[in-house]
Amino acid sequence: MLNKYPLWKYLLILLVLALGVIYAVPNLYPDDPALQISTQKATAVVDERTLEKAKKALSDADINLKKAELTSAGGTLRFNSGEDQLAAKPVVAAALGDNYVTALNLVPTTPNWLASIGAGPAKLGLDLRGGVHFLLQVDMPAALKQKLDVASSEMKAALRKDRVRYRSVTIDNGVLSIRFLQEGDLDRAESLLKDQFGEYVYSTRQNGSDYYLDAGFTEASRKSIESYAIQQNLTTLRNRVNELGVAEPLVQRQGSDRIVVELPGVQDTAAAKRIIGATANLEFHLEAGLDDQGGDVETLNFRNGSGRTARLDRDIIITGDSVSDASSSFDENGRPQVNISLDSKGGQKMAKVTRAAVGRNMAVVFIEHKSRTRFVKTDGKLEEVRKSYSEKGIISLATIQTTLGNSFRITGLDSPRESSELALLLRAGALAAPIYFVEERTIGPSLGAENIHLGMVSAQIGLLVVMLFMLVYYRVFGIFANVSLVLNVVLLLACMSVLGATLTLPGIAGIVLTMGMAVDANVLIFSRIKEELANGTPSHQAIHSGFNRAFTTIFDANITTLLVAVILFAVGTGSVKGFAVTLSLGILTSMFTAIVVTRAQVNLVYGGRPNKKLYI
């Protein structure tokens, strides 16, 4: 009975460990704080000249630059410290102008030969890096109501065209009701609408002397509206986040009606929130003529708070959705303005309407969909009541001098900030349905750095304490266990890096906890060996059966823990998911190191020799 592994087994173990070391090493190289320069415009490119411009601005501002380089994604400016990076952002953004997007970023310093085989440091979670996490709820009832609003004006037009007389149209709780005085009108309306608006289900009812036709959504059309709303909002949010200039943002659907947005490294959270949550849009209306009245006219306030009002035609010429590009600048008098280009369909519509209306006034209306949350006590329980409403205001009313085409400009905005944000929102597109924040977490950069420090310190002390204990208690075998323990941490880090898993503070806690638990397998094996030795078994036999008999126990005990970790992964969010990841990976790697790697060491040291006393 000799405890020996065949050569290939030793080589295989060495190979696995070598790969582990290679893929874990990048974690030793801390990321450089950097600025990422990119451009969304077709007319601008990032090249040496752009970098020179940025470099000059930085040296004028007395900010130290570590390195400037061109990459496939644009330009990267590396700095020595986070403070330099933060100070540099406005300087570079101002020097390069509107055509470029400047984003805060962390750039890996992994040596090239490591990067070329796909090795890189593990991603850091928001709690270690700083940044913002938002959970947004898409307001589905509002999306459905918006759809019914549009349908109601279309249905009215259809009824008018066929001279069906209706009294009123109301929308309540996702159902559109049309009131008639004559049963004949009801019947004609029903067959007409069923024919033209097939996506709704219709029902009729009578209330007193009035007849009602109710139109509601079919299950299929409700689903398709909802899925369109969330898809469209995802796209819009992605565009907006890109415009914000955030490196490695995350915009992801969660569940049926929620969207997660994570912006690492963002400092100005108020601005980020304003832009992400904005539901602003533009509408272009003609001013109503003096003889127009009734339901076709609405009276709106001017946004500048002057108390002026204007009567506008309800018909919309175009909305912000027809805008293909927008940028902000200043007019001759230094007032902020937004230059707008329309897509071809929007341009045609605009031309057609304005050609027939030269000399009349056209209003630009700014709309924001907002929601207000109030807390109402019902049955002793505090309940959230959310009410959606729209705010409309005229930003400009100007005489149409000539037929308008594809591009024009609008003025009347309060501040340069407002004009640049409006331009951004028009470029990125409007949200298909209103959204509101249901969760928000902001982690300042100082807290991130502090968390990394705390995590590192506890990991080091934890490792030291466990190793010391094992050494004192198991002596030579304690050394074997300690080597396995260190290799376990290395393999765990390597797995995290290769899988692209995110490291969070609870994740580091998971690693520290794993250290304490990973030695368990070795403790089980060693206790068995001791028991065998106490029974008088020769040392080689004791080692052999110690490993063999402990195996099923280790296996059963670890599999159940793994199952629980998987559940934790499914239930947890954000940083807790990070804990589940390190815990489950730690279980897998520790089984390999504690059983296979420890055995290899024992075999190497005791294998070739005759039975002798074991220091255990």
Place this chain on the structure above:
Amino acid sequence: MKVTKIPFMAMRKVVALISITLILISIASLATKGIKFGLDFTGGTLIEVSYQQAPQLDDVRGLLDKGGYSDVVVQNFGSPTDVVVRMANAYTPELGSQVLATLEDSGNVSVSLKRSEFVGAQVGEELREQGGLGMLLALLIVMIYVAVRFQFKFSVASVVALIHDVTITLGFFSLFGYEFDLTVLAAILALIGYSLNDTIVVCDRIRENFRILRDIKPYDLINLSINQTLGRTIITSLTTLFTLFVLFFYGGESIHNFALALLFGILIGTYSSIFVAANLLLTMKVTREDLIPAPKEQLEDELP
């Protein structure tokens, strides 16, 4: 190391009494005091700021009161210079920066925002539901796995031991009013995994001894098995407790309660894997035949 000969099962009645008392206290506390759920589960707003110099909390409260924020809880967080401001469900997107501005107002105080968190009431409620479901699911899966790998009596014994550990740890949090946030939920689930690990090691030894030892009463066999695994149980618990102490003292305020839950839970878990599961097996009259199908000859012997 010699195998100890502690008559654990002789203490089973006393131990059962202790366990039942602890569980009753826990349930009573959970029923009357409830659990102090953290922001993750209740919803609300939290803002953590860092002062250059330690402020007087009363001054901070006064300042916030003047700023029009009612129903505010102000506490130190980890160090005297760090302050946490908690508010019930009153949220506007700019709240974080507004509160910061209010705090800076008091003359020349330099305050920096460390983090701000807002969780909607709806999200919190869902998370609470999800967390409870997760715990139940974990117990269910464990029960199935143990029933398949071992035997039904073992599965009942280990799940009861787990419920014992979880209930008492929850009771501990309820009784002393420690805050229960998402990291504590993670700790409880990790505890289920850990405590089960311990119980399985003992059960595994009991199963093995049933196979190799004949002519020994279940009572003595269980005693022997516990004594044989005692060394391992204590050493593993010790190394785990060491690392948890490190996390408790050096890991920072945000995982303080996580470490606390696991520290307490592992003490209870170690106790339960020695006493509770084995005790239950004995109560359910576990026999060799539960694990090994009766050999054929025996059946034939019984035939007339």
